[in-house]
Amino acid sequence: QVPLVESGGGLVQAGGSLRLSCAASGRTASTAVMGWFRQAPGKEREFVAAISGSGGLTYYANSVKGRFTISRDNAKNSVYLQMSSLKPEDTAVYYCASRRSWSGDVRATYEYNYWGQGTQVTVSS
Numbered sequence: 001q002v003p004l005v006e007s008g009g010g011l012v013q014a015g016g017s018l019r020l021s022c023a024a025s026g027r028t029a030s031t032a033v034m035g036w037f038r039q040a041p042g043k044e045r046e047f048v049a050a051i052s053g054s055g056g057l058t059y060y061a062n063s064v065k066g067r068f069t070i071s072r073d074n075a076k077n078s079v080y081l082q083m084s085s086l087k088p089e090d091t092a093v094y095y096c097a098s099r100r101s102w103s104g105d106v107r108a109t110y111e112y113n114y115w116g117q118g119t120q121v122t123v124s125s
Helices: none
Strands: 004-007 010-013 018-024 033-039 046-051 058-060 068-073 078-083 092-099 119-124
Touching (some): 033 068, 046 078, 058 068, 078 092
Antiparallel strands (some): 004 018, 033 092
């Protein structure tokens, strides 16, 4: 198991920044592929970003490319999502999730085995 706990959400004005953190535990926490997803009210959960176990590979949704940065610190078993130039449409509950490998579609929610409880991000206009 890889229990995941997100933190760092909150209320921010448009154009502002937030940094989300995801703390992972378990013996495979430092090697799992990690992803960030988000779900706005009335919408399906959508992919935001993913990072490989080593941190050498990253992938972003087009909607956040250039504004968000995913990173990880395996010594701390943590993954981060630095969000900048935030827009009201970024408002959602953000979830981190883990999967075993990079193969397949890293955007697919069904490919992820474990999920955190989510943290709310609200961007005011």
